[in-house]
Structures are given as C-alpha cells and as structure tokens.
Amino acid sequence: MDTSSKENTQLYCKNSVQPVERPSFKTEYPSSEEKQSCCGELKVFLGALSFVYFAKALAEGYLKSTITQIERRFDIPSSLVGVIDGSFEIGNLLVITFVSYFGARLHRPKLIGAGCLIMGVGTLLIAMPQFFMEQYKYEKYSAFSNSTLSISPCLLESNHQFPLTVMEKSKSQINNACEIDASSSMWVYVFLGNLLRGIGETPIQPLGIAYLDDFASEDNAAFYIGCVQTAAIIGPIFGFLLGSLCAKLYVDIGFVNLDHITITPKDPQWVGAWWLGYLIAGIISLLAAVPFWCLPKILPRPPSRNVSSSPPEKSEFIVDDHPDYQTHHGERATIIDMARDFVPSLKNLFGNPVYLLYLCASTVQFSSLFGMVTYKPKYIEQQYGQSSSKANFVIGLINIPAVALGIFSGGIIMKKFRVNMYGAAKLYLGSSVFGYLLFLSLFALGCENSDVAGLTVSYQGNKPVSYHERALFSDCNSRCKCSETQWEPMCGENGITYASPCLAGCENSTRSGRNIIFYNCTCVGIAASKSGNSSGLVGRCQKDNGCPKIFLYFLVISVITSYTLSLGGIPGYILLLRCIKPQLKSFALGIYTLAVRVLGIPAPVYFGVLIDTSCLKWGFQRCGSRGSCRLYDSDAFRYIYLGLTVTLGTVSIFLSIAVLFILKKKYVLKHRSFITKRERTMASVRIRKESSTTSDHLLQPKYWPGKETQL
Numbered sequence: 001m002d003t004s005s006k007e008n009t010q011l012y013c014k015n016s017v018q019p020v021e022r023p024s025f026k027t028e029y030p031s032s033e034e035k036q037s038c039c040g041e042l043k044v045f046l047g048a049l050s051f052v053y054f055a056k057a058l059a060e061g062y063l064k065s066t067i068t069q070i071e072r073r074f075d076i077p078s079s080l081v082g083v084i085d086g087s088f089e090i091g092n093l094l095v096i097t098f099v100s101y102f103g104a105r106l107h108r109p110k111l112i113g114a115g116c117l118i119m120g121v122g123t124l125l126i127a128m129p130q131f132f133m134e135q136y137k138y139e140k141y142s143a144f145s146n147s148t149l150s151i152s153p154c155l156l157e158s159n160h161q162f163p164l165t166v167m168e169k170s171k172s173q174i175n176n177a178c179e180i181d182a183s184s185s186m187w188v189y190v191f192l193g194n195l196l197r198g199i200g201e202t203p204i205q206p207l208g209i210a211y212l213d214d215f216a217s218e219d220n221a222a223f224y225i226g227c228v229q230t231a232a233i234i235g236p237i238f239g240f241l242l243g244s245l246c247a248k249l250y251v252d253i254g255f256v257n258l259d260h261i262t263i264t265p266k267d268p269q270w271v272g273a274w275w276l277g278y279l280i281a282g283i284i285s286l287l288a289a290v291p292f293w294c295l296p297k298i299l300p301r302p303p304s305r306n307v308s309s310s311p312p313e314k315s316e317f318i319v320d321d322h323p324d325y326q327t328h329h330g331e332r333a334t335i336i337d338m339a340r341d342f343v344p345s346l347k348n349l350f351g352n353p354v355y356l357l358y359l360c361a362s363t364v365q366f367s368s369l370f371g372m373v374t375y376k377p378k379y380i381e382q383q384y385g386q387s388s389s390k391a392n393f394v395i396g397l398i399n400i401p402a403v404a405l406g407i408f409s410g411g412i413i414m415k416k417f418r419v420n421m422y423g424a425a426k427l428y429l430g431s432s433v434f435g436y437l438l439f440l441s442l443f444a445l446g447c448e449n450s451d452v453a454g455l456t457v458s459y460q461g462n463k464p465v466s467y468h469e470r471a472l473f474s475d476c477n478s479r480c481k482c483s484e485t486q487w488e489p490m491c492g493e494n495g496i497t498y499a500s501p502c503l504a505g506c507e508n509s510t511r512s513g514r515n516i517i518f519y520n521c522t523c524v525g526i527a528a529s530k531s532g533n534s535s536g537l538v539g540r541c542q543k544d545n546g547c548p549k550i551f552l553y554f555l556v557i558s559v560i561t562s563y564t565l566s567l568g569g570i571p572g573y574i575l576l577l578r579c580i581k582p583q584l585k586s587f588a589l590g591i592y593t594l595a596v597r598v599l600g601i602p603a604p605v606y607f608g609v610l611i612d613t614s615c616l617k618w619g620f621q622r623c624g625s626r627g628s629c630r631l632y633d634s635d636a637f638r639y640i641y642l643g644l645t646v647t648l649g650t651v652s653i654f655l656s657i658a659v660l661f662i663l664k665k666k667y668v669l670k671h672r673s674f675i676t677k678r679e680r681t682m683a684s685v686r687i688r689k690e691s692s693t694t695s696d697h698l699l700q701p702k703y704w705p706g707k708e709t710q711l
Helices: 002-028 032-065 067-073 078-105 108-126 162-172 174-201 204-215 218-248 276-288 335-340 342-350 353-374 376-384 388-416 421-444 522-526 547-566 569-578 582-600 602-612 634-702
Strands: 490-492 506-512 515-521 536-538 615-620 626-632
Touching: 032 067, 032 078, 032 108, 032 174, 032 204, 032 218, 032 276, 032 376, 032 388, 067 078, 067 376, 078 108, 078 174, 078 204, 078 582, 078 602, 108 174, 108 204, 108 276, 204 218, 204 569, 204 582, 218 276, 218 388, 218 569, 342 353, 342 582, 353 376, 353 569, 353 582, 353 602, 353 634, 376 388, 376 547, 376 634, 388 421, 388 547, 388 569, 421 547, 421 569, 421 634, 490 515, 506 522, 515 522, 569 582, 582 602, 602 634, 626 634
Parallel strands: none
Antiparallel strands: 490 536, 506 515, 515 536, 615 626
C-alpha cells in the first residue's frame, strides 16, 4: 500500500506540473491561434485602409471630373479653379508635419478614423452652395420665345418693338442682377470644403502605410502597400464614372422643370449636377471611419521583423549620428521629449542623400501629374470636341484602370523577384523614362481649331485670322445690333461656327422643343457651303472627320503611358521606406507628403494661368466682369498642357538618375566589399577545414585496425 500510494503521488505531481508549464511556453512562442488572430487584425486594418484610400480617391477623382462644371457654374477662370483644387494640398500642409511626427507615437488607427470624419464633413460642405444659390441661368436667345413663335435673332436698328422692350427691361434690372450675381462668390464654400478634406486626409497616408510596414512581414509589406495603392486608383475610376453620370443630369435637377431647359449636355454652357456626387462621396468617407475605432494601437510584430540583424540594404543610408533616436518598442515618450527630438529627427532625414534626392524627384513628378490630371477632362473637351460626360467616362473606364494595373504590377514584381533597394531605384527610373518618352508622342496627336468666324477663321472662311476686339464684327452683320460678349454658338451649313445667331446675321428662326433652326443668315451665305443654304443649327460644329480617329490614338498612347509611369509607384515607396530608420518611418512619410503637397499647391494654379492665355473667347458675368473661357486655341492649349508636363517630368528623371548614382556608389560598392570580406572569411575557414581534413587523412593510416600499437 505504501508503494502504490507513493506511485500515485508521483503521478499526481507530474500531471499537476504540466498545466503550469504550458502557459509559460505560450508566452515565449505564440500558438497558431494567436498568430491567426494577429494576422486577422492586420488584414482587417489592410481592408479598412484600402477602403478609406478608395473613399478619399473617389472624392478626389470626382473633384477632377467636376472642374469644368464648377468653372461654368460659378463663372470663374481656370486659374481660380486651380486655387480651389490646390486648397486640398493647403489643408495637408497645415498639419501634416505634426500629425506624421506626433501621430507615430499615438493611437494611429483612431487618428486615421478621426481624419475620415473630418474628410467626410469637408466633402459634404463642397455641395452646400447648390442649396443656397439661385438657379443656374445661361445665355440663350430662345429663352423668350415660345414653341411656335418665330423671331428675328438679328436685332435690326429699324425694329424697335419687341427687341428694345426686352433690352430696356434688362437694363432696368441690371442693378438687381448684380446683387443676385454676388451669390457666385459661394465658390469659397467649395474652397473651404476641399481644405477640410485635405486636413482630414493628413493621417491616412503616413500613419497607415507605416502601420502596415511595421507589423507586416518584409515579404508581404510591398504586396500590402500595392493592394492599398491599387484601391487608391480604383477610387478615381468610380469618381470619374460618377462624374460622367452627374454631368448628364442638369445642375438644378429636382428644383426646376426640365421640360423648360433648352440646352443639352453637348452645349458649351451646360452645367451638370456637380453637387450630387459630393453628397455620395461624403457619406462614404464617414462610413470609412468606423473600423478604425475598433483596431488596437499596436500588433505583435512578425518573427522576421524581430531579428536584430538587418540586411545590408536596409542600413546603408541610416544615419546614426544621434544615438538618442533609438527608441525601443513599448517606451512611453512624453510630448516634451518628442518635441525635443523633432529637430534632430528632421536633420537625420535631410542628412540622408537618397531620401533627399528621391523626395525632390517625387515632388517634381507629382507636380506634373497633378497639373496633368486636373485639366485632362478640359483638354479632351477642347482638343477633341468631346462632351464633359464622355471625357469623364473615358478617363474613368480606360485610363485609370491602367494606372491601377501598373501599381499592382509593381507590387507583384517587388514581391516575386525580391527586388532590393537598388533594383527598386532602377525600376522607378526606368518607368519614368519610358513613360515620358511615350508622352512626347501626344504632341503629334492634336486636332486643328474649330472654324469659328472672327476667332479662328474670317467670315469668308479664310485662315488664319488675328484676334482683336472687333474681329467678331463684319459687313455681313453690321446692320444687326449684336453683343460681342454673347456666346451662343451656332453651326452654319458651311461648317463654320458663329459666336451667336445674331453675329451670323440670321433674320428669323423657328423652334420646336429643343431644336432651333435659323434661316436667311447673311454671314453664312458669303462663305461657300455644300448645300448652298444660309441656315444653321444651335451648337458648335463638330471637329473635322479625322479628329475622332486621332482621339482613339490619343487614348491608346495615354493608357500605355499611364501604365508605364505607375509601374514605378511601389518600387519608389519601398525605396523611401528602406533608406531610413524604422522609427522615423511615419515622420519620413509625413515630410514626403508635405513636400508633395507644397509643390502640388501651385501646380494646378500655374497650369490654369498658362492655359488661360490660350483663350480666344471669354464669357462675361452679368455685372460685366470676366467669367469663364468659352473657346480655346487648340494648338496653344496642347503645347502648354503637354509642354509643362514633359518639362517637369524631365527634371524628375534627372533627379532620379542622381538617386541611382548615389545608390550605386555607396550601396553596391559597400555590398560588394561586404561580400568580398565574407568570401575571404569563408575561404579561410574552408582552407582550415581542408588542412585539418588532410592532416587527419595522413594520420589515419598510422592507426591499423585491430592493433593497439601506435606507429
């Protein structure tokens, strides 16, 4: 009995010890369940970040698609539209430095969630002027004619009944019109709303990308960033498609009877429901904030990121002049300590030559891309005679998917081929060089100016014509009392567009619904026409027959160029993340975003100012001040738009070459010397092993098996 009791006691002790040892084993080596939960939280963050990138890109793409709509609705020039577009970068500029530096030590997911809320409110604010402004009014002669009434567009000097009554009535109401026209200054709300969007977007990029890179394995980091950037490109696809849909809807839809609207989306004065998409984008941004409030501040780091030894490519350009920067994970630094380290951290970043040169190259390249994307819908409209709706549809459905595919392909290449930092720099440079070489071919893919009497051709149909103030008037319309500021284009039977039926010398007109036909136009008669008629229709004449074919070539080259340029996006990001110290990752991304925003602010502005110089016919507000441009010189527009983009891209290429040169000089040479030293060490070890093996081999015959004697 005593022996059995002792055995039972020993068995009990063994069983009781095992449960105590297992928890300690779990703390040192996480179980598969804990790894799955950690991986699950990281994937939730990846999904949430991808969605918020989609939301902010949706709003940004929609803003680009409504540039011409906002310009016409508020009757402002392109330069002022560029200021409105640049207010997003101004909002970023105000807070990006502090958010990226201090936010790295705080709860990053919650900061991103708060930014989404601010971004959603700002997007909703952009749409508010529509609910406070008066209804949109456009220049249209047919506004005071009934469906069956025939009136002379040419206001003859001898006719003083109906026309002068209308003119006197309009003169008596000019003061009231000027007071009402003050509502056009509500573009300030669009400016402020876009400014709030920029402030709210601030923590998303630096904190989100750094959070992913901190807690993802090195093999997956590039792929995850590629997924996020791809979502950021998918957003503008829906943004431009939404802009295309809203551009087909009249601006005051739901507020007026659409049966009384006499213009169509093809009319240059048409304004779509630009405000509707901002309501949708604002709600999506608010919904994107929800998941971030449920995510933890930190996640367990993968085992591959906890290894103390880092690969040579990661540490070549890390400046360790300040040992105080080395902060361990888990230390709680006070705000004062963080502020004290701000200037040394800034010096540490700018003391890194690769980071500094890549920063300059990226900011210049993004400036060219900002200006190009902002005015691309306008360029397609003016250069190829397409409607605003079709321009947005083409960009959203064809051009932007190529950008998304390029970014995703860059992430796949980085992951599959395990491209190092030097390889990433080569891929970034190669994509830029080939992209801008393809972009040069767009100079040859332009359409000629539309034939507009008094602006691009003479009233006899001769080219060219020099523009001056009285060029719109000729002998054929001298008997008519026409306004040179009016822009109601009419297409004559001779294929020439006239600024208005009055300037075409049309004597009468008939209207049935929205179709208006003008007859007995004296100016149309003096220029040769195929049919011999002197009539015309409302609207501008189409471009020449070769222009649609050139437009197809433009789309093909534009898609290939977009794919090529975007292929270097992820390699550039990886180069940025790997050339700096890990604890400065968020701060470096913040400075990077700040620099891009600073140079991105003036890009749409000076693009718009230079584009305005190519305007041939300006519109005028009711008080007499200059409004938006009605007609551009196609050739001048093309050279300014493409020339600025290529010039900035060329500067970016030279800076990228400098980055590659420094990497080759410092990284590759040091890496080779490191490999040479390692090979020498391995060779010496191999020689020692061979010598020891040889000596053992020579000694072995001295020992004969089965004999105890030693020779």
